[in-house]
């Protein structure tokens with residue numbers, strides 16, 4: 089989600105506006121986006137912080153479902169520790185890219201909103217990393233979370249990140265969206281991408297809205313192709329609670345353990361660590 093902050097992909101969407109879910113999915117169906125993700129081998133500080141605090145309990149020797157794996161960035165660090173690992177993504181190009189790097193892994197094309205291939209309580213842990221869940225409409229997000237709650241064992245772990253509504257983000261006209269190059273063709277590509285962001289935002293602006301504690305907001309991660317979800321920590325806690333998922337720990341982009349009470353305008357997204365039914369309340 090942010091989806092891909094700083095992504096330098098020339099993904100041009102000439103189609104007319106459609107619904108938010110379709111536009112976001114179309115972005116990830118693209119081969120060039122999958123190729124961009126295939127170059128990513130990092131682990132975020134907040135993911136490291138999660139593994140340091142909860143990895144032994146939540147990942148080691150566990151039955152793990154990894155949703156929205158993209159080209160398999162998280163497969164690299166979860167699969168070797170899990171007893172059973174399944175990675176899924178709704179983009180066949182993403183799954184193909186992940187399979188080429190992890191031929192030994194069990195990887196499937198699946199949508200988080202329909203996990204009917206899995207039984208109730210089948211997994212100890214479900215991960216949906218790098219704000220993948222923010223690509224869904226609000227209704228889609230709730231449907232995915234319901235499915236995740238269903239496939240988790242009682243006490244099972246759900247780890248995901250989501251954009252921070254309290255952080256301001258630049259609009260499509262902001263100069264920071266325009267990269268510069270001395271190479272004329274590269275500069276032309278940067279300029280086209282910048283202009284595409286402006287056009288995309290204009291075409292899909294009716295899909296953006298501000299709700300209670302959350303917002304569907306355009307940003308540069310998908311070249312303003314469709315708005316994605318930004319949510320406050322408090323609204324996220326409440327949304328999870330309704331679904332029977334309790335927030336256990338939360339981490340900012342620096343990997344610092346934080347809390348719902350701590351107002352944060354700097355972290356672009358927050359990593360949430362939750363448990364089905366909950367065990368202890370620290371958030």
Ligand SMILES: C[S@@+](CC[C@H](N)C(=O)[O-])C[C@H]1O[C@@H](n2cnc3c(N)ncnc32)[C@H](O)[C@@H]1O
Nearest residue numbers: 089091116156157158161177178199200218220
């Ligand atoms: C920002 S990318 C992150 C990819 C990967 N997790 C990483 O960290 O590099 C979000 C991923 O979530 C996937 N995704 C988004 N919504 C999904 C859904 N409803 N079901 C399955 N995958 C989804 C996208 O296809 C994309 O690969």
